[in-house]
Amino acid sequence: MTEGEIKVEVMARSALKGMSRSELIEYVIRRAKDGAVIVFEGQLNPDLLTEIIQRTMEEVDLEEFTGIDIYVVPPKRAARRSGRGLMKRLLGKRSEEGMTVISPANVLKDLEKGEDFITLKLG
Amino acid sequence: MRPRSLISRLLDYLRSARREVKIGIYGAPNVGKTTLANRIAEDWGAERFGEVSEIPHETRRSVRRRVRIELGSSRVDFEIVDTPGVTTKVDYRKFLRYGLDVKEAKQRAKEATKGVVEAIRLLKTIDGALVVIDSTREPLTQVNVTLIGNLEANEVPFIVVANKIDLKEADPGAVEDAFSDYPVVKVSAKTGENMEDLYKAMIREFTG
Numbered sequence: 001m002t003e004g005e006i007k008v009e010v011m012a013r014s015a016l017k018g019m020s021r022s023e024l025i026e027y028v029i030r031r032a033k034d035g036a037v038i039v040f041e042g043q044l045n046p047d048l049l050t051e052i053i054q055r056t057m058e059e060v061d062l063e064e065f066t067g068i069d070i071y072v073v074p075p076k077r078a079a080r081r082s083g084r085g086l087m088k089r090l091l092g093k094r095s096e097e098g099m100t101v102i103s104p105a106n107v108l109k110d111l112e113k114g115e116d117f118i119t120l121k122l123g
Numbered sequence: 124m125r126p127r128s129l130i131s132r133l134l135d136y137l138r139s140a141r142r143e144v145k146i147g148i149y150g151a152p153n154v155g156k157t158t159l160a161n162r163i164a165e166d167w168g169a170e171r172f173g174e175v176s177e178i179p180h181e182t183r184r185s186v187r188r189r190v191r192i193e194l195g196s197s198r199v200d201f202e203i204v205d206t207p208g209v210t211t212k213v214d215y216r217k218f219l220r221y222g223l224d225v226k227e228a229k230q231r232a233k234e235a236t237k238g239v240v241e242a243i244r245l246l247k248t249i250d251g252a253l254v255v256i257d258s259t260r261e262p263l264t265q266v267n268v269t270l271i272g273n274l275e276a277n278e279v280p281f282i283v284v285a286n287k288i289d290l291k292e293a294d295p296g297a298v299e300d301a302f303s304d305y306p307v308v309k310v311s312a313k314t315g316e317n318m319e320d321l322y323k324a325m326i327r328e329f330t331g
Binding site: 045046047049050053054056057058060062066067068069070071072105106 | 209210211212215229233240244246265266270271275276
């Protein structure tokens with residue numbers, strides 16, 4: 001990538017299924033350190049996200065890589081029903097629905113969630 | 124000796140033989156974890172956990188204290204662990220705003236990242252958790268969702284603690300709404316408001 005460019009990788013569910021847990025974690029860390037934004041189809045389970053946060057912290061250096069931002073776009077049904085018990089629906093079994101965005105820290109300036117789309121403002 | 128008193132003595136023995144219940148205090152930086160830990164220590168005669176600060180990541184190593192909570196006929200020995208704040212990013216430049224020099228800020232950042240790793244590792248060792256949420260902020264952050272999701276997936280009992288209810292901008296109802304499927308207790312660790320409700324919930328949720 002040249003300076004000022006931000007690469008966005010969109011990964012289908014099928015691509016995730018071809019990776020082991022550790023391969024996926026290392027892939028996320030490597031891409032984030034390279035400055036890329038990754039959009040996953042579906043939601044990553046909390047155990048995996050926790051491990052990604054842990055590995056991220058092990059890789060943070062003081063100048064170049066300060067960490068990541070994680071955004072989960074909830075499944076359509078959950079998004080519609082904001083309010084009581086939303087957390088439970090965010091953690092529901094519908095892990096193949098919704099989207100997960102992982103970006104290097106402070107690259108994603110804004111994220112607009114619609115029912116069928118997300119808009120990422122990068123900078 | 125009457126049979127009833129023998130049973131009573133046996134129950135007392137079993138209660139006293141029970142190991143401590145290890146509880147982690149978790150949450151994002153600056154939500155009031157150490158203030159809560161210090162409040163618990165003060166209420167039950169234990170040593171303070173540590174200093175609090177407006178600068179994020181004041182707690183960078185976990186701190187443990189033994190605390191015996193006695194309410195009515197219940198008496199439970201806890202090992203309370205105040206853990207470093209969990210975050211997905213640490214940038215030393217943010218600490219400069221609080222008057223730290225570059226060397227201090229870099230040192231703090233380095234220790235903070237290690238603290239997050241330690242806090243996450245401790246998740247596998249606890250019997251229960253207090254997930255502290257700042258009631259003045261949006262409750263459904265990725266850190267809160269990930270922590271609670273992790274605890275639930277691993278069947279670790281937890282209580283959501285909606286903290287800072289003494290502040291006028293607090294909206295503990297939003298925390299309650301977001302986490303309505305889980306036990307939520309609204310407190311001010313700073314003033315001590317509703318702490319008795321938290322102690323009751325700890326005995327209920329962690330010793331069942």
